Amino acid sequence: MQALTNRAKPVDRRPMTFVERMYLPAIAKGMAITxxxxxxxxxxxxxxxxxxxxxxxxxxxxxxxxxxxxxxNCTACGLCAVSCPAEAITMEGAERKPxxxxxxxxxxxxxxxxxxxxxxxxxxxCEEACPKDAIYLTETFAPSNYKRESFIYxxxxxxIPMPGEKKKA
Ligand code: SF4
Ligand code: SF4
Numbered sequence: 001m002q003a004l005t006n007r008a009k010p011v012d013r014r015p016m017t018f019v020e021r022m023y024l025p026a027i028a029k030g031m032a033i034t035x036x037x038x039x040x041x042x043x044x045x046x047x048x049x050x051x052x053x054x055x056x057x058x059x060x061x062x063x064x065x066x067x068x069x070x071x072x073n074c075t076a077c078g079l080c081a082v083s084c085p086a087e088a089i090t091m092e093g094a095e096r097k098p099x100x101x102x103x104x105x106x107x108x109x110x111x112x113x114x115x116x117x118x119x120x121x122x123x124x125x126c127e128e129a130c131p132k133d134a135i136y137l138t139e140t141f142a143p144s145n146y147k148r149e150s151f152i153y154x155x156x157x158x159x160i161p162m163p164g165e166k167k168k169a
Contacts, residue, residue: 059122059137062115064159067105072159073134076110080126080135088119089126105132110155117142117151 019025045052054060065073076093094111096104103109126135142151 054139058139059124060139060141061117061137062120062126062153062158063136063138064110064113064155065134065136066160066162069102070162071101071103071105072109073105073132074110074113074130075106075108075132075134076113077108077131079129079131083125083129084120085123085125086119086121088116090114090116113155113158115153115158117153118148 067073076091078091078093081087081089081091090112091110091114092112093108096107096109122137124137127137142153145151
């Protein structure tokens with residue numbers, strides 16, 4: 001079969017010479033490469049002591065935003081979920097009751113809002129689709145975990161704290 005590129009290298013099937021069978025030249029060559037790399041710039045980062053700089057266009061974990069008065073911006077319109085190519089977002093809407101005007105900006109709000117971070121591909125489409133400035137992707141990333149269910153982030157994980165309130169650990 002004809003090769004599509006000229007990158008293929010034919011395998012050398014000649015019997016090994018006496019010097020090759022001693023392996024010493026190959027060991028010396030390998031050690032030379034190892035020593036050469038000792039004095040070269042390290043390409044690894046000792047995380048978590050050292051952290052790499054993020055690209056200016058990095059997209060990480062989501063947050064649900066509040067307005068200047070601390071009310072939730074999200075109106076559970078579902079546009080973020082519809083635009084999500086990974087189908088990572090689920091939500092349940094609810095009607096705002098009298099007396100809850102200080103909690104929710106509009107008549108409808110997301111009683112439940114979840115993002116499955118294992119499905120999310122951090123494309124940012126949800127942020128672009130949101131007409132209420134309610135969802136943003138930040139520069140932090142999901143910490144590692146042993147349980148799959150820990151990667152389903154609920155509203156309590158995503159919503160930014162009320163002004164003066166600390167986020168739960
Ligand atoms: S960043 Fe992309 S994949 Fe992740 S939840 Fe938003 S739209 Fe879905
Ligand atoms: S985050 Fe934005 S797009 Fe998604 S449901 Fe809430 S208001 Fe609609």
